[in-house]
Amino acid sequence: MPNMKTKRLCLSVSLGLFTTLLHASAQNIFVANFSIGTVSEFNSSGTLINATFASGLSEPFGLAFDSSGNLYVASSSTVSEYNSSGTLLNPSFISGLSGAQGLAFDTSGNLYVANQANGTVSEYNSSGTLIKASFASGMSVPQGLAFDTSGDLYVSCRPFRTIQEFNSSGTLINGSFGSGLNQPFGLAFDTSGNLYVVNQGINTVSEFNSSGTLIKASFASGLDDPQGLAFDSSGDLYVANEFNNTVSEFNSSGTLIHTISDPSINGPTFIAISPAPEPSTSVLAGAGMLALLAFRKFRRGAA
DSSP: OHHHHHHHHHHHHHHHHHHHHHHHTOOOEEEEETTTTEEEEEOTTSOEEEEEEEOSOSSEEEEEEOTTSOEEEEEBTEEEEEOTTSOEEEEEEEOSOSSEEEEEEOTTSOEEEEETTTTEEEEEOTTSOEEEEEEEOSOSSEEEEEEOTTSOEEEEETTTTEEEEEOTTSOEEEEEESSSOSSEEEEEEOTTSOEEEEETTTTEEEEEOTTSOEEEEEEEOSOSSEEEEEEOTTSOEEEEETTTTEEEEEOTTSOEEEEEEOTTOOSEEEEEEOOOOOOOHHHHHHHHHHHHHHHHHHHHHHO
């Protein structure tokens, strides 16, 4: 019965393709552990993969991935670079910083670093060469960094309880984005362009639209000294809780769905989610082979 075989073969191919592509798009969670100088790696289910993906760091804070999948870690006066396997590529990709905190890449591959001690954000190219020592300046204790889709950079300034917005040239265009903040720390945008802000002073995460209008004062609550934020490709939000050594996962409605707790997490600060890769050549080739084999099998069954 060719029709039945067709259905079975289509289902078999679809399941094979789905499994292959699902595996290819898996994302891991990376946590900077301030207290013990490490970065821990977990899979998307919260299972520990590597307790010391990176180690020997001095009070690590900011984490950021480049477009090649290399991870950059800010620790005190330096930014170190690791490949996707945790091999140290450059211990001083950037040096001479002043209390490095948040990190963020723009769409051109330039890396921005928040310097807590001197109230600036520095800009470096993809080779670690300084472009602007003070891309943004005049801030009090800059912490988190995040770019919107227009290329504007947002900086959280904890003591001033403000979010400052700078355009791609480093010009301040909004000195008080959002309102009602309480010691803002980590920043992250969702795919709709809404900005999420950690209120470290009151253990919440607030949600603002792209104009700075408050959507939810407590999108997430019940946190314990929250610091860094990161979204995965499914739209789930991860929050690092420094005091109880956990990472909380919230769905797009703000409901707590999972808590990552592991001895490797100690004084968590910032979080990074590995980029969801595009289907590789090998994945596409495998998918094509599955389809070809299914077609040949179908032809033999129909003959």
